[in-house]
Amino acid sequence: GDSVTQMEGPVTLSEEACLTINCTYTATGYPSLFWYVQYPGEGLQLLLKATKADDKGSNKGFEATYRKETTSFHLEKGSVQVSDSAVYFCALSDQTGGSYIPTFGRGTSLIVHP
Amino acid sequence: GAVVSQHPSRVICKSGTSVKIECRSLDFQATTMFWYRQFPKQSLMLMATSNEGSKATYEQGVEKDKFLINHASLTLSTLTVTSAHPEDSSFYICSARDGVRSPSYEQYFGPGTRLTVT
Numbered sequence: 001g002d003s004v005t006q007m008e009g010p011v012t013l014s015e016e017a018c019l020t021i022n023c024t025y026t027a028t029g030y031p032s033l034f035w036y037v038q039y040p041g042e043g044l045q046l047l048l049k050a051t052k053a054d055d056k057g058s059n060k061g062f063e064a065t066y067r068k069e070t071t072s073f074h075l076e077k078g079s080v081q082v083s084d085s086a087v088y089f090c091a092l093s094d095q096t097g098g099s100y101i102p103t104f105g106r107g108t109s110l111i112v113h114p
Numbered sequence: 115g116a117v118v119s120q121h122p123s124r125v126i127c128k129s130g131t132s133v134k135i136e137c138r139s140l141d142f143q144a145t146t147m148f149w150y151r152q153f154p155k156q157s158l159m160l161m162a163t164s165n166e167g168s169k170a171t172y173e174q175g176v177e178k179d180k181f182l183i184n185h186a187s188l189t190l191s192t193l194t195v196t197s198a199h200p201e202d203s204s205f206y207i208c209s210a211r212d213g214v215r216s217p218s219y220e221q222y223f224g225p226g227t228r229l230t231v232t
Contacts, residue, residue, distance in 0.1 A: 036223075043120075043207050043225040044158075089157065093221075102148075102221060106157040 002027045006090050006105035013080055013112050021075040021108045023090035031092040033066055033073040038087045085112045117141055118210050120224035127198055135193045135227045137208035143188040144210035152205040164191055198231045
């Protein structure tokens with residue numbers, strides 16, 4: 001079945017540091033890929049997405065590129081802020097699987113210190 | 115657009131009582147809704163998938179008689195936790211998919227409901 005693997009957290013950074021959160025996936029079809037962000041006590045918000053190979057999703061300074069050859073969708077940001085502290089979930093939705101049920105990674109907690 | 119609301123945001127109930135959580139799509143028709151459970155510092159566990167007008171499909175290990183899901187209209191799904199126990203305390207999140215207007219892989223999440231059973 002489909003699966004998503006994320007690097008374990010927490011990731012602790014100082015403000016303005018560079019961020020990379022690794023995400024790899026396995027899928028039977030040709031999935032769409034997503035990053036969601038969850039701030040404390042809240043639900044999930046879509047951060048960015050990519051629907052085909054080599055697509056780059058971007059939002060709020062975050063970027064991720066759909067790499068089919070390495071089955072990866074790593075999240076990056078050049079300069080993090082304290083307000084970026086949250087839990088980040090990598091996810092996929094397999095369009096050819098027939099069921100469109102999303103699959104989530106375990107989440108990676110990001111803590112940014114001033 | 116594509117806003118999903120949940121009510122209540124927080125609920126505290128006594129052991130043995132039932133609690134109903136509502137999930138509404140405010141500006142679109144949700145052909146499919148998902149219910150998730152999230153334990154502290156853990157990922158989302160999909161509990162069930164519901165399509166409007168049909169019975170929910172529960173994931174393996176989820177008791178359908180304990181977690182009753184009703185998707186009676188295209189804008190409302192409810193999750194009822196029956197005979198709640200302290201181990202049911204958790205953060206419950208719903209999401210909705212607009213299979214008509216948006217790509218079928220897009221889903222929109224509610225803000226979550228914190229259930230505490232005492």
